[in-house]
Amino acid sequence: MTFAFYTSEEHFSHQTEDDHPEHAMRIMAIEQELKSRNLWEQLIHANGEEANLPDILRAHSKGYVEQLHLIQPKHGHIYVDEDTAMTPGSLKAALWSAGSCTTALDALTANKFSSAFVATRPPGHHAEHKKAMGFCFFNNVAISALRAADIHHYQRIAVLDFDAHQGNGTIDILGNDQRFLLLSSFQHPFYPYTHYQESKYTNLINVPLASGAGSATFRAAIEERWLPALKHFGPEIIIVSAGFDGHKDDPMAELNLTDDDYRWLGELIHKHTNPKRVPILSILEGGYNLNALGRSVSEYINGAK
Ligand SMILES: [Zn+2]
Secondary structure, three states: OOEEEEEOHHHHHOOOOOOOOOOOHHHHHHHHHHHHOOOHHHOEEEEOOOOOHHHHHHHOOHHHHHHHHHHOOOOOOEEOOOOOEEOOOHHHHHHHHHHHHHHHHHHHHOOOOOEEEEOOOOOOOOOEOOEOEOOEOOOHHHHHHHHHHHOOOOOOEEEEEOOOOOOHHHHHHHOOOOOEEEEEEEEOOOOOOOOOOHHHOOOEEEEEEOOOOEHHHHHHHHHHHHHHHHHHHOOOEEEEEEOOOOEOOOOOOOOEEOHHHHHHHHHHHHHHOOOOOOOEEEEEOOOOOHHHHHHHHHHHHHHHO
8 A cells, every 4th residue: 555644834834822732743743753663754755735715615605714814813813713723824724734635635536645644734624614613724624525526526435533523514514415424433422512413414424432432432333333334335535534632641532542543443444444445535633642643643554554
């Protein structure tokens, strides 16, 4: 398997305060751990680009995008909700974050490699059609999935999300669109509390996990709920909201997953659920304990390779 790793320096423009959990050190911690394990040189390294407006507007309303540009501060920072800090460079970073994902998608579609991990920030899966929330402005995964459908003409796109928080934005944007199968696991009840219920969506499979759930519960639930649905759907491409805040050391959630669970996920998604070897695009979401994040991403990539 050929595996690409995407980054861009532009995430530094989203200069959140040192005490904000979503900060630039997250990407640096991932890179450092990959280097320390000699995984770094086994990856194909590529840079993202800035997203173009038509890609953003497949997932978000024009009014919302214009409003974000209007409220972006010239100095200091503002909060667009109780968690989501916006600085003078946040939208530039968010556009590069989304654009790194679509650039990786295009390269995957052109068979330049078989899998890609986009180490990007700000993350995206809480951003709804017209609402920024939970550290997210543009929904990187939904933007990539809609481009995969509209530009690359994939007809069956699986969107997997194993972040500890439900990807409300992704469901808001892609819910009830039969081109997409949405598979989500998350702590419940927990942020974002809206809890997008399976019964309201024809293309959503939820795996809610109680606070304290660990490896055995998580793996059994994924195998029972996700795998039959994936097999039945037969995706032509798989896009993953790869969030690592379910780790037992993570301060932002209360699940008890381990480094090895992320290796298991990497292997499961890339090998066991993918007999036809379709392209896989994994996009970073959460993960806020720097050591656990670096190790978990490394294990995920290790399991995939
Ligand atoms: Zn999360």
